[in-house]
Amino acid sequence: MERILIVDDSITQATQLKSILENDYDITVAQTAEKGLHLASIGNFTLILLDVVMPGMDGFTLLKKLQEEIITQSIPVILITSLSDIEHEQLGLTLGAVDYISKPFHPLIVKARVNTHIKLYRYRKQIEYQSMTDQLTGIANRRQHDIYSILKWNEAIRLKVPFSVCMFDIDHFKSYNDTFGHPAGDKVIAKVAKVISSHLQRSTDFVARYGGEEFVAFFLGGSGDQAFEYLKKVRQAVEDLRIPHAPSVAEWVTISVGGVTLTPQRENSYEVYLKIADTMLYDAKRFGRNKVIWANEKMEQWYEN
Secondary structure (H helix, E strand, C coil): CCEEEEECCCHHHHHHHHHHHCCCCEEEEECCHHHHHHHHHHCCCCEEEEECCCCCCCHHHHHHHHHHCCCCCCCCEEEEECCCCHHHHHHHHHHCCCEEEECCCCHHHHHHHHHHHHHHHHHHHHHHHHHCECCCCCCECHHHHHHHHHHHHHHHHHHCCCEEEEEEEECCHHHHHHHHCHHHHHHHHHHHHHHHHHHCCCCCEEEEEEECCEEEEEEECCCHHHHHHHHHHHHHHHHCCCCECCCCCCCECCEEEEEEEECCCCCCCHHHHHHHHHHHHHHHHHCCCCCEEEEECCCCEEECC
16 A cells, blocks of 8 residues: 655644545654654655645755655655645745645545556656666666665665675676577576575665676675675575586586675765775686675675685
């Protein structure tokens, strides 16, 4: 069921709105703008109904704050207001509201406008999902990685928790394609992606196809040596698929992995540490492939024999 957040200091009005919509949607009510901002950032809402006139932080200010936050800026907001003049309506739409409902409101109008924007939101999310999903593997693509990496990096900074980023590469993949053909190579990419993603399923884990036979992943929490041990299991799981390789190159299809763990600070850059992970991957391939090489923020390294 879709979730709707009502932000309104009037318990009477909020209750009335809730009664109109609660048979079709999961409704949450916040009676202050501050509480509404907090809930919006953690609640996975599909739509926000926002009263304009509230004590303290008003609806326009809250709308502006919602638009400034990456995690809330895509949530459509319908303003609920008795301010029916053109200037206020123009201000709300300029700040990012998708619609206005004027007081006193009619239940059929509320339902119709809410249903319309829920449908539009679903459609937009479907398009976004398709545009950020790798069609061959079904996992995230590079575009989604570029968006989520910054979001999660900033989250790690805010929470002061370790952040690990790693890169995977299928060993001798060109030789595999030359021997078995590109359709077979595509199947191998899909199988490897499935194994990697099946091991990275926590809410704080993310994996994407970065390009060709290369993948990138990041996750929050855990020390560098824990990440190193965990990725060794992922590497072994790919080897355990026992996909035959070109006989002159290797017995089985394998991957090499390079990564780094740190507790990021404001002055740190995700792109810098992604390059460090890529350097660790290069070392893993240089030292024989089918192994994991990991580093911490002091650039102390763990090598898999």
